[in-house]
Amino acid sequence: xxxxxxxxxxxxxxxxxxxxxxxxxxxxxxxxxxxxxxxxxxxxxxxxxxxxxxxxxxxxxxxxxxxxxxxxxxxxxxxxxxxxxxxxxxxxxxxxxxxxxxxxxxxxxxxxxxxxxxxxxxxxxxxxxxxxxxxxxxxxxxxxxxxxxxxxxxxxxxxxxxxxxxxxxxxxxxxxxxxxxxxxxxxxxxxxxxxxxxxxxxxxxxxxxxxxxxxxxxxxxxxxxxxxxxxxxxxxxxxxxxxxxxxxxxxxxxxxxxxxxxxxxxxxxxxxxxxxxxxxxxxxxxxxxxxxxxxxxxxxxxxxxxxxxxxxxxxxxxxxxxxxxxxxxxxxxxxxxxxxxxxxxxxxxxxxxxxxxxxxxxxxxxxxxxxxxxxxxxxxxxxxxxxxxxxxxxxxxxxxxxxxxxxxxxxxxxxxxxxxxxxxxxxxxxxxxxxxxxxxxxxxxxxxxxxxxxxxxxxxxxxxxxxxxxxxxxxxxxxxxxxxxxxxxxxxxxxxxxxxxxxxxxxxxxxxxxxxxxxxxxxxxxxxxxxxxxxxxxxxxxxxxxxxxxxxxxxxxxxxxxxxxxxxxxxxxxxxxxxxxxxxxxxxxxxxxxxxxxxxxxxxxxxxxxxxxxxxxxxxxxxxxxxxxxxxxxxxxxxxxxxxxxxxxxxxxxxxxxxxxx
Amino acid sequence: xxxxxxxxxxxxxxxxxxxxxxxxxxxxxxxxxxxxxxxxxxxxxxxxxxxxxxxxxxxxxxxxxxxxxxxxxxxxxxxxxxxxxxxxxxxxxxxxxxxxxxxxxxxxxxxxxxxxxxxxxxxxxxxxxxxxxxxxxxxxxxxxxxxxxxxxxxxxxxxxxxxx
Numbered sequence: 082x083x084x085x086x087x088x089x090x091x092x093x094x095x096x097x098x099x100x101x102x103x104x105x106x107x108x109x110x111x112x113x114x115x116x117x118x119x120x121x122x123x124x125x126x127x128x129x130x131x132x133x134x135x136x137x138x139x140x141x142x143x144x145x146x147x148x149x150x151x152x153x154x155x156x157x158x159x160x161x162x163x164x165x166x167x168x169x170x171x172x173x174x175x176x177x178x179x180x181x182x183x184x185x186x187x188x189x190x191x192x193x194x195x196x197x198x199x200x201x202x203x204x205x206x207x208x209x210x211x212x213x214x215x216x217x218x219x220x221x222x223x224x225x226x227x228x229x230x231x232x233x234x235x236x237x238x239x240x241x242x243x244x245x246x247x248x249x250x251x252x253x254x255x256x257x258x259x260x261x262x263x264x265x266x267x268x269x270x271x272x273x274x275x276x277x278x279x280x281x282x283x284x285x286x287x288x289x290x291x292x293x294x295x296x297x298x299x300x301x302x303x304x305x306x307x308x309x310x311x312x313x314x315x316x317x318x319x320x321x322x323x324x325x326x327x328x329x330x331x332x333x334x335x336x337x338x339x340x341x342x343x344x345x346x347x348x349x350x351x352x353x354x355x356x357x358x359x360x361x362x363x364x365x366x367x368x369x370x371x372x373x374x375x376x377x378x379x380x381x382x383x384x385x386x387x388x389x390x391x392x393x394x395x396x397x398x399x400x401x402x403x404x405x406x407x408x409x410x411x412x413x414x415x416x417x418x419x420x421x422x423x424x425x426x427x428x429x430x431x432x433x434x435x436x437x438x439x440x441x442x443x444x445x446x447x448x449x450x451x452x453x454x455x456x457x458x459x460x461x462x463x464x465x466x467x468x469x470x471x472x473x474x475x476x477x478x479x480x481x482x483x484x485x486x487x488x489x490x491x492x493x494x495x496x497x498x499x500x501x502x503x504x505x506x507x508x509x510x511x512x513x514x515x516x517x518x519x520x521x522x523x524x525x526x527x528x529x530x531x532x533x534x535x536x537x538x539x540x541x542x543x544x545x546x547x548x549x550x551x552x553x554x555x556x557x558x559x560x561x562x563x564x565x566x567x568x569x570x571x572x573x574x575x576x577x578x579x580x581x582x583x584x585x586x587x588x589x590x591x592x593x594x595x596x597x598x599x600x601x602x603x604x605x606x607x608x609x610x611x612x613x614x615x616x617x618x619x620x621x622x623x624x625x626x627x628x629x630x631x632x633x634x635x636x637x638x639x640x641x642x643x644x645x646x647x648x649x650x651x652x653x654x655x656x657x658x659x660x661x662x663x664x665x666x667x668x669x670x671x672x673x674x675x676x677x678x679x680x681x682x683x684x685x686x687x688x689x690x691x692x693x694x695x696x697x698x699x700x701x702x703x704x705x706x707x708x709x710x711x712x713x714x715x716x717x718x719x720x721x722x723x724x725x726x727x728x729x730x731x732x733x734x735x736x737x738x739x740x741x742x743x
Numbered sequence: 744x745x746x747x748x749x750x751x752x753x754x755x756x757x758x759x760x761x762x763x764x765x766x767x768x769x770x771x772x773x774x775x776x777x778x779x780x781x782x783x784x785x786x787x788x789x790x791x792x793x794x795x796x797x798x799x800x801x802x803x804x805x806x807x808x809x810x811x812x813x814x815x816x817x818x819x820x821x822x823x824x825x826x827x828x829x830x831x832x833x834x835x836x837x838x839x840x841x842x843x844x845x846x847x848x849x850x851x852x853x854x855x856x857x858x859x860x861x862x863x864x865x866x867x868x869x870x871x872x873x874x875x876x877x878x879x880x881x882x883x884x885x886x887x888x889x890x891x892x893x894x895x896x897x898x899x900x901x902x903x904x905x906x907x
Contacts, residue, residue, distance in 0.1 A: 315839070422751060425758060437763050441770040448774050452782070463785040463879045465803060467853075470781035474773045602819045602838055664839075681839040684815050693819055693839055 084149045087137025088228035091178075094130035094185065095218040097123050101188070101211030109204040117204045121192040124207050127214055128182075128189035135182045138227050139169050148234035151175060151227040157240035157658045159630035167251035168241045170258075173375060173388055174227035179254060180371070181218050183262035187291075188214060191266060198287060205273035206266070213265055216398050224391055240658035243631065249309040257302030257329060261371070263295025264332060264364040267339065271360035272406055275413040280353035285346035288360065290720055292343055295363075296336040297716030303329050304709040311706075315664040315679045317600065317697040319705055322471040324379040327450040328370030331443050335363040338439035341432045349429055349494060351422075354414045355436065361410060365403035366443070372396050378454065424496040431489030438482035445474050483537055483588065486581060487544020491551065509547045513540035520593075534592020541585030545578045576719030583711030590673070590704025599698040604684050606691040614698040616676060617641040621648075623692065631656045633665070636680040636692060640669065651680035673703040783853060787827035787883045791856075798856040803868075804832060805851040805880040813846055825850060825862070828889040836864040849880040 105120030107113070138151070142165045147153040155168045155175070170179040188210035195203045221227075270288045274280045306329070311319040320326060339359040346356045373379055376392025423429040449466045457463050487509055491502035517536030521529070550556070552574065553566040601613040610619035622637040633654040640647045651667035662682075669676040681693030748754050785803040786794065796802055804825055812824035821836045823846075834852055844850060844867060852864035 422755065425762075433759070434762070437766045441766055444767075445770055445774050452778065456782075463882070465783045465785065465853075466778070466781065467783055470774075470777050473777035473781055474770070477773070478770060604819050661843075679839065695839060 083137050083140050083144075084146065084228045084230065087134045087141070088222075088226065090130045090133035090137060091218065091222045091226070091228065094127050094134060094181070095215065095222045097127040097130055098185070098211045098214035098218055101127055102208045102215060103211075105204045105208030105211060109201050109208065112201075114200070117200060120204060120207050120211070124185070124188045124192040124211065127211070127218075128185040131178075131182050131185040131218070134228075135169070135178055138175060138178060139166060141228075142166065142169050145238065147236070147238050148230050149227075150229045150231050153231060153235050153238045155241050156238040157630065158237065159658065160240060160246070161629050163248065163251055164241060164246045167245070167254075170254045171241050171245055172227070173391070174221070174225045176254060176258070177217070177221045177225050178227055179258050180262055181214070181221055183258050184210070184214055184217055184265055187263060187266045188269075191269075195287075202270075202273050202277055202284070202287075205276050206269045209269035209272045210265065213269065213402065216402065220394060220398060224394055237658075240630070240656070243654070243656040243659055243661050243663045244313060246630075246656075247309060247313055249305050250313070253302060253305040253309060255302075256298050256305060260295050260297075260299025260302050261329075261332060261367040263291065263298055264336060264360075264367050266291040267295065267360040268364035268406065271357045272409060274357060275409050278413060278416050280346070280357055280417050282347050282350045285343045285353075285356060288356075289340070289343045289347060292336060292339050292360070292363075293716050293720050296333070296340055297713040297720070299329070299333050299336060300709050300713040300716065303333060304706055304713070308706050311702070312666050312668055312677075313663075315666050315695075317598070317677055317695075317699065319594075319702070322449070322466075322468045324450050325374050327446050328373045331446050331450075332363050332366040332370060334439050334443040334446065335359055335366055338436045338443070339363055341439075342436050345429050345432050349423065351429055352433070353417045354410075357414065357417070358410060359436075359440075361403070361406045362443075365399070365406070366447075368395075368399040368402060372399050373450070379450070423494070426492065426499045427497045428489065428492045428494045430497075431485065431492050434485060435482060435489065438478060442475060442478050442482075445478065446471070449474070480533070480537060483541060483584065486584070487540060487548065490544070490548045490577070490581065505551050506544060506547055509540055509543035512543035513537070515539070528596055531592050531596035534588055534596070538585045538587075538589030538592065541588060542582050545581040545585065548581075549574075549578050572722035573719045576715040576717075576722070578715070579718060580712045580715030583708045583713075583715060585708070586704050586711055587708025590701045590706075590708060593701040594699050594705060597698075597700040600695070601697075602693065602695040604681075604691040604693045606689040609691070611694050611696055613676075613696040615642055616696075616698070618649075618678065618694065618696055620692065620694060626652070628654065630658060631663075634680070634683070634692075636694070638667070638678055638680075638694070640676065649676075649678050651678045653680050653682065670703065673701045673707075675699040675702045677702075785851070785879050785883075787830075787880070787887070788825060788832040789827050789830035789887070790883070791832070792830050796856060798858050798860075801853065801855050803851055803853045803879075804834075804862055805849065805883065806832075807880070807884075808844070808846050808848055808850050810846045825852065827884060827887065829887060832862050833860070834862045834864050836867055838867075841867055851879065 101120055101123035103120075104116050104123055108115075108117030108120050141149045141152050142156050143162065145152065145156055145158050145165070147156075151172055151174050152168075155172045156165055160168070168175070170176045188207060191198075191203070191210065192207055195206070198206070267288055270284070270291065274284050303326075306326075307319050310321070311317075339356065342352055342356045342359055345351050346353050372392060372395040375395060376389055378389070378392065449470055452466055453464050487506055488502050491505050492499070513536045516539030517532045520532040520535035552570060553563040555563045558566075599614045601611050603611045605611060605620045607620050607623060610617050612618075617640075619639040619641065620636055621639045624635050624637070626633045626635045631654040633652040635650055635652045638649045638651065640649055647669065649667040649669055652665035654663050654665055655661070656663065664679050664681070667678045667680075669678075675697075677697040677699055679695040681695060684691050684693060748757060783801055783803055785805060786796065787806050788804060791802065791804055806825040806827040809824040809826045809831060812822075814822045816822070819837055821838075821840060823834050823836075825832050825834050834854075835857075836852065836854075851868040852862065853866040853868065854862055854864035857863050
């Protein structure tokens with residue numbers, strides 16, 4: 082019954098999104114408030130029905146209703162409740178439903194919170210969002226329906242891939258999808274602005290919070306996924322330049338460029354066409370990601386829910402949505418009025434440079450991701466493009482843009498004094514040089530790259546702090562005056578400082594971890610030990626343990642270091658429902674650094690049973706994940722700035738009117 | 744400065760192109776240059792022998808893990824043989840094999856040939872999904888007429904229902 086309710090709600094949502102688009106466009110065309118209101122109401126109703134379908138599927142999973150094909154294929158009665166819920170978005174059909182929930186959710190949010198928007202722009206945005214909903218809900222309802230019943234219900238389900246049964250992976254997709262799909266609002270705003278033929282500072286101010294929210298959510302989603310890969314796959318690495326990872330990284334890079342170009346358009350009215358173009362591009366990359374991940378067209382270590390037939394339909398959706406968006410752009414963009422002039426050395430100039438580099442970086446990631454496809458199509462020879470290629474191409478480009486970053490924040494709008502900016506950064510430069518040389522001398526790194534990374538990280542963090550100090554006139558004015566200024570700084574500028582510090586923290590972690598990692602692997606019997614860095618790992622015991630839906634061999638590893646003995650308990654779990662073995666890594670954190678131990682398979686060595694133990698010393702690894710979280714936090718703090726909130730303008734106007742009356 | 748366009752708008756546009764062009768050019772140049780070195784080609788053993796892949800060059804080889812060829816030694820090394828039924832390569836790997844590695848199933852390994860012809864794998868690729876056949880391997884086997892699996896590519900190439 083619940084499944085039928087869900088299926089019905091899904092079809093209803095499909096029909097309602099058609100109504101949402103129809104009413105909204107009609108309301109704009111005839112400038113009719115009733116039709117516009119109907120469009121907004123339909124947007125809310127679409128969200129409600131999609132949510133009904135989503136929760137209906139969740140109930141099917143929680144109650145283990147194996148007569149539903151999707152539940153039978155992805156769930157099992159033995160599974161803990163959290164993973165029954167997570168399995169809702171663990172399959173192709175269910176994840177598309179989550180995508181739709183996010184899509185309709187954002188549409189409804191524009192309808193509710195967009196009171197301050199001009200009526201025409203708002204209707205068009207909701208209408209375009211309705212069209213996107215029509216396409217994706219239609220896809221889900223017609224070719225990817227999660228509610229299909231089986232003629233004969235099996236007694237037990239096939240269970241979710243055990244590697245996905247992990248708390249971080251359970252919450253990773255909701256964040257990732259909200260981020261991906263959050264860019265749909267920016268896409269709709271861009272289309273609406275192109276139809277209206279006007280992109281001005283006000284438009285950029287309305288778009289920026291959406292871009293900021295989507296980008297922050299995407300940052301959290303990617304970080305969670307990367308952290309999951311770090312400790313669940315047991316390879317010690319955290320980013321593999323795998324096609325699926327790149328698919329999420331491209332919209333992230335474009336989103337980061339968009340955040341910065343929207344600032345230029347908002348503050349100075351410049352680059353309206355470019356900002357609109359990035360708005361279209363960000364969601365197009367999101368859709369490209371959805372296609373790449375699901376079509377199986379690229380070999381990936383974590384390809385997901387692969388289905389080539391439906392993949393080609395997704396490609397069609399991508400072609401139609403992105404194609405019509407960019408055609409509209411080519412037609413209407415020349416009519417956009419270009420605003421404010423600026424000198425090359427200015428805040429705008431620096432942000433243009435930032436955008437050029439980020440866009441080129443996104444282009445490079447796209448080239449590396451799609452090159453194998455094109456090459457194989459042309460020559461028939463399969464090949465893969467991996468980390469070495471991206472390290473050669475992407476890394477130097479990013480190093481340049483990150484080097485410029487602190488200087489850019491020090492420049493003023495319109496025309497800046499380059500010499501003054503350099504003077505304000507001397508302390509940061511000193512800190513960077515100190516960290517670079519310190520890195521060369523102390524961390525015993527083999528290559529100069531680690532030192533460059535350390536210097537760059539130090540430069541970014543010190544540069545961000547120097548900018549904050551300059552704003553509050555620290556040292557130039559009395560301390561009380563500086564504190565007063567600090568209190569009155571807009572939250573957006575705190576957000577910027579925090580996000581830029583996050584970039585620096587990430588750079589520090591990534592360079593130290595990549596160049597300072599120590600690795601050891603050995604098959605040991607009970608009582609024997611492995612040496613990794615300053616630690617001696619001794620296998621002291623191996624025991625069998627029973628989990629809720631797995632059995633495991635658990636090794637007890639004694640860690641001996643200068644500071645005494647501790648114990649780690651890595652496991653090797655066997656999931657009978659999937660007949661699959663998964664390693665459960667044990668991680669011991671030492672400040673920001675990790676000691677990472679993988680308990681491997683059983684082997685015979687000299688007649689004794691022994692187990693392969695792999696151990697890694699990953700210095701500063703936590704910074705790799707902490708940095709992006711700081712960036713996302715910076716985004717959230719900016720978002721909480723009242724100046725950015727959509728209704729703020731309306732409220733300010735209301736107070737002004739009230740003030741005038743009094 | 745007479746060669747610069749007169750209108751401010753045109754001058755600004757020229758400036759934008761002058762800045763954007765080198766960055767794009769560097770990006771494109773860098774990616775093409777790196778592609779020559781860092782792209783990793785995929786071969787089955789017989790293709791690798793025909794192409795005379797020099798030892799030390801990083802490639803991927805793929806095929807089926809020959810039955811009974813897997814031997815694990817106490818020092819953490821694993822030896823196995825990868826075959827496309829026309830040629831067979833010995834592979835040495837130090838580390839834990841992916842959980843989906845099984846005899847008779849498809850495998851892809853990245854590494855390089857040693858001078859003695861043994862392929863030293865730095866990475867044996869794991870797939871998360873339930874199809875035990877990497878796409879490159881099934882494509883290559885189909886092309887050479889050695890494919891004995893089901894038409895959907897999901898079945899095992901060794902014919903039997905080998906789901907462990």
